[in-house]
Amino acid sequence: MQFAECVMQRYATKKFDGRTIPEAKVNELLELVRFAPSALNVQPWKIKVITDKKVKETLRPASNNQEQITTCSHLLIFCADSDYDSLIKRLGALMTANHIPKDVVDKVTGMAAQFAAGMSKEQQAAWSQAQTYLALGNALNGAKSLGFDSCPMGGFDPKAYSRILKIPAHLTPVMLCPIGYAADKQGPKIRFPGSEIVF
Ligand SMILES: Cc1cc2nc3c(=O)[nH]c(=O)nc-3n(C[C@H](O)[C@H](O)[C@H](O)COP(=O)(O)O)c2cc1C
Numbered sequence: 001m002q003f004a005e006c007v008m009q010r011y012a013t014k015k016f017d018g019r020t021i022p023e024a025k026v027n028e029l030l031e032l033v034r035f036a037p038s039a040l041n042v043q044p045w046k047i048k049v050i051t052d053k054k055v056k057e058t059l060r061p062a063s064n065n066q067e068q069i070t071t072c073s074h075l076l077i078f079c080a081d082s083d084y085d086s087l088i089k090r091l092g093a094l095m096t097a098n099h100i101p102k103d104v105v106d107k108v109t110g111m112a113a114q115f116a117a118g119m120s121k122e123q124q125a126a127w128s129q130a131q132t133y134l135a136l137g138n139a140l141n142g143a144k145s146l147g148f149d150s151c152p153m154g155g156f157d158p159k160a161y162s163r164i165l166k167i168p169a170h171l172t173p174v175m176l177c178p179i180g181y182a183a184d185k186q187g188p189k190i191r192f193p194g195s196e197i198v199f
Contacts (some may be wrong), residue, residue, distance in 0.1 A: 016180030072178030
């Protein structure tokens with residue numbers, strides 16, 4: 001499927017039909033997510049994947065009781081990672097393992113460390129969150145390209161999710177992305193005209 005078709009045919013699915021997406025396809029999707037861009041390439045996101053029916057049932061009340069949670073195949077929970085010390089250390093090691101010259105590694109990790117140090121905890125969290133949305137974008141369009149459906153969902157209680165799933169403190173759930181096969185139909189695309197958004 002061409003990218004433009006994915007964009008136009010993707011929609012926020014309200015109900016899935018309960019079928020399971022083959023694991024290989026889910027892994028392909030997670031690869032598309034993994035390659036999303038991020039500032040200084042720090043990749044400040046983690047994705048929790050839930051398939052267990054009982055766990056989904058437990059999460060549904062913490063998700064405005066939305067049906068996508070229990071009808072989806074896999075529930076992806078996009079978490080913003082604000083542990084910049086670890087992320088930068090890990091990035092440096094990875095660049096070195098990929099034969100990036102030491103001066104470049106030092107420059108990139110130094111800039112990232114300086115940037116992170118110049119922000120409050122809240123600003124760091126917001127920075128991670130903004131980038132996690134880019135990874136989510138890959139998941140939404142990527143799902144369509146791989147032949148299944150998705151829904152971006154912000155209507156949930158992140159604290160309850162963290163508690164129920166014992167998510168570590170440096171990770172904040174920011175968006176849900178249930179994926180599966182739609183049991184509903186795409187409605188009309190309601191969008192402001194280009195002339196109103198381009199100035
Ligand atoms: C940040 C954000 C939060 C959203 N939260 C929900 C949600 O909790 N439940 C839901 O059904 N759709 C949710 N949506 C989907 C939007 O309602 C939907 O993308 C929008 O109405 C445009 O429709 P379309 O995606 O079908 O083109 C959310 C979308 C975004 C970007």
